[in-house]
Amino acid sequence: MPKGGARAVSGPAPDPNALRRNRPSDKAGWTTLPAEGRHGGPPAWPLSEMTDREFELWRDLWAKPQAVAWEALDQGYEVALFVRALAHAEQPDAKVDLQRIVRQYLDSLGLSVQGMLRNRWKIGPAAEVATSPEPAAEPAPRRPSARDRLRVVPRDEGA
Template identity: 70%
Template sequence: MPRGGARAVSGPAPDPNALRRERKTDAAGWRTLPADGRMGDPPAWPLTEATEREQDVWLDLWEKPQAVMWEELGQVLEVALFVRTLAEAERVDARVDIKKMVRGYLDSLGLSVQGMLRNRWKIAAAAPTAVESVPAPAVRRSSARDRLKVVPSDEGA
């Protein structure tokens, strides 16, 4: 393992809300991805025949917001390799290095929080639904007097 010096992903991840914004790396800006995810059919599976698990993960991944960028950047093969590696890593007897590869794919494809920050991707706020936009009725709080319990006196005893 190398000692000292900078690493490709060393240091804190970029923060879109940072107070200091004059860094050279900020010139690229942040990309906001649609909260609804990518629309349309997924690309054709580029590897040898997919297992049922691989097919399920493939379909799910191409509906995510990050899939908009994968398509734009031509990462179909990288996503397929991630799916295949993930399916292998899920096995009980999976090797540790395979599990580490999955973590690397999660970051590079922006599927982890750290990966989203490093790629400078943000997901847009979801539009409120009709149910969310109706304010809840105000709850009437009881007064201190209402909370007091009346205790009968034993005057007749």
């Protein structure tokens, strides 16, 4: 293991709600993924023969919000390799190394909270389902933040 220096995932993950938003790394911005997930069936399986368990995982994963980004980035092979590794890692005799690889896939594909932050993805608000014509409740009053309590004092008033 190398000594010192930055690592690919060192330091805290980006935070879309941070007060300081003028970092050079923020220029890339954040991608908002649809809460309802990706529409349509899963793409064709790109690897050799698929097991029943791999089919279940493949179908489930391609319905998630992250699948919209995978499709845009053409990550079908990465998702398929993750599915295959996950199906093997689920076995009772799975090696720890395989489980570690699955964890890395979870992060790189944005399937974990840390992975979502590192990819700068956030999930948009869920579409509201109108079931009854009840009036919307008034929102709770917003608590003042530390920033709200600050005010500018003119120079002649401060003395």
